[in-house]
Amino acid sequence: MLINENKNIIDWRQYGRIAVFIDVANVIYSLRDLGWRIDYKKLQKYFKNNVKLVDIYFYYSTKKENNGQADLLEMLARKGFQLRVKDVKEIKLKHGNYIFKGNCDVELTIDMIDLMPAYDTAVLLSGDSDFAALIKYVQRHGKKVISISTRGHISREIIQSADNFLWFNWFKNDWNLSR
Template sequence: MRRRAGIFIDGTNLYFIQKNFLNAKIDIIKFIDYFKKDYDIYNVFFYLAYKEEDEKQEKFLKLLAFSGVTVVKKPVKQLKDGTLKGDLDVDIAIDMLLTKDNYDTAILCSGDSDFERLVYTLRNFGKEVICVSTKESSSLELVNASDRYIDLKDILPFIRLE
């Protein structure tokens, strides 16, 4: 019997990885299809801090939604020092915990060390957790906590946006 998986994509983290470490864009649908070979995907969640009135970004989010991806978004906030912040880590953690009965394996596309405790918690519930990121952007703590680690560079030929 095939295992059921939930895919949780930290969109802001993924954008940073594509821009700084992959020098390539990832096709989210191909990314999902890559995991469909081995798992029955119960749902895909894509989290993004977005810039309001960014038409290109809005078009991308609509494409995801119409492809069956659950899009969770928050507008970016400008802090007093001028920096931009759009943090969805808590949203990801809550969704991964609230939906844990719907999957055997959680595929977390992020390298953020903030998820270390979440991963240990999910594993205590008997869930397998796969971390998908790049070595340059993955915290050692998160990789160590996960059952498996997949480097995006290794699967890039299968998920690259053409």
């Protein structure tokens, strides 16, 4: 596994056709610690301008009543993102407390496997260790995987498994949601 120390040495041409898989929950928590948010239109423009882009897949759990999230999802759909959206489940615990669960890891895994004929390299925006086995699987089928995440949100398993690892902050100038 290669951890690039300088974003300027990334030659995207060597990676062929690229599909981008965004684990939104992981990205939100990663960037919260860094103090910035992604402008997904800028992210899309970046990849369209720099790689042979197959598509961008966006995995997100949402509450139905959240209009702000609905507006974001509508905009992304208009921009051509492939959306995989799941409702957050409310689970009641013994003592009347609730937990909320909304995880799209299985959907991301299925897509990354099903779409292998369409791409040469998967770019995974996540540091979730649950994806280490997936990375190894697609690599055994001749694909490369690049992971993008941040300290405190990247697992050792992902760093060791991915063909390349990049830090979110390297893309701040290109992807930052400016207020």
